[in-house]
């Protein structure tokens with residue numbers, strides 16, 4: 001670890017469930033190395049810290065995927081090399097040695113061969129790593145400086161180019177809704193999601209500095225998960241802000257739980273990124289089936305405003321950027337009131353970056369017109 005020239009920490013859900021975030025943060029700070037997490041590992045290391053490159057994989061950040069591809073050492077802790085992370089395993093990180101720490105021996109070398117397998121709980125392995133590196137200097141500080149220059153260059157390349165904000169009179173962009181949500185809740189809310197584009201936007205644009213703040217069904221891909229998950233969290237943390245970011249397709253899978261919320265007074269907030277389509281499916285049809293939109297659009301949606309009011313709750317419909325922040329402020333004014341925001345967003349927006357199927361980690365579509 002001390003001899004690496006282009007190291008990256010790649011950490012996952014095992015650090016969150018293993019309650020190893022504090023130790024991980026100490027270790028990463030001590031070494032000064034970059035860190036990227038999986039979707040399930042978000043918040044285990046504070047995302048607003050400069051050493052954090054965001055999350056990696058199919059819809060991960062450009063700089064994370066580039067850093068992984070060019071690394072000479074990957075220190076994987078509590079992450080299982082899922083196919084949404086690795087892209088083609090035969091092209092995965094061609095120049096890297098891999099240290100893989102996992103509590104489950106069957107996870108090690110399951111999809112990608114580990115050079116240094118370590119079986120054990122993340123917390124105790126991290127503590128041992130800390131004591132082993134303590135008092136030692138890294139062997140190539142000049143190489144690490146160069147590595148950071150490269151990474152900062154990748155960061156700067158995409159800065160401000162991740163999406164086009166909406167102009168006056170245009171439909172809202174889902175990304176700007178999540179950014180506003182993060183501002184209004186000061187990055188402190190528990191955010192649950194369903195599955196789809198809204199899930200990726202929530203993970204990309206809300207900044208999580210604590211573990212267990214993004215609650216998502218990950219590889220299980222369970223539409224209908226977000227609303228009941230939010231209800232459970234709210235029952236346990238009644239004085240915290242709990243928000244379900246959902247899509248109109250997913251929400252309709254569990255919307256009957258509004259009745260449970262009425263009965264037990266569960267004050268969650270629901271932000272429905274309403275693009276009137278099964279957006280993630282439609283994105284794939286755009287990219288792979290020449291925009292043949294079979295069964296991915298919805299002309300049969302309920303009037304969510306009336307639906308929510310029928311249950312006796314407050315609903316706010318948001319159509320424009322100037323309505324957005326006041327609506328969010330209103331929704332979060334009372335922690336104990338269920339409020340539903342039906343936010344009409346651009347139905348044509350895609351989630352980027354997106355790894356190119358069968359490529360390496362660095363092979364990405366960056367927008368509708370650019371690719372690496």
Ligand SMILES: Cc1cc2nc3c(=O)[nH]c(=O)nc-3n(C[C@H](O)[C@H](O)[C@H](O)COP(=O)(O)OP(=O)(O)OC[C@H]3O[C@@H](n4cnc5c(N)ncnc54)[C@H](O)[C@@H]3O)c2cc1C
Pocket residue numbers: 011012013014015017018019037038039040041055056057058059060077078079080081082084085101102103104107120121122123195196217218219220221280
């Ligand atoms: C539409 C969609 C898109 C997605 N896109 C992405 C994407 O771009 N990027 C992404 O990262 N994911 C993405 N996912 C999620 C993805 O499918 C996987 O769920 C996720 O990558 C797995 O995260 P993980 O490797 O942290 O594993 P987890 O499923 O969180 O597994 C944890 C690992 O840690 C181990 N472990 C558990 N406890 C401990 C402990 N105490 N100590 C040590 N080890 C422990 C376990 O054995 C396991 O190997 C997407 C999912 C969907 C539905």
Ligand SMILES: Cc1ncc(C[n+]2csc(CCOP(=O)(O)OP(=O)(O)O)c2C)c(N)n1
Pocket residue numbers: 194195196197198199221222223224246247248249250251273275277278279280281
């Ligand atoms: C129960 C279930 N059915 C189908 C799918 C496949 N699927 C993944 S994303 C998606 C579309 C989700 O649409 P929506 O909830 O409106 O979110 P959007 O992508 O538009 O943000 C579908 C159908 C799934 N993951 N889970």
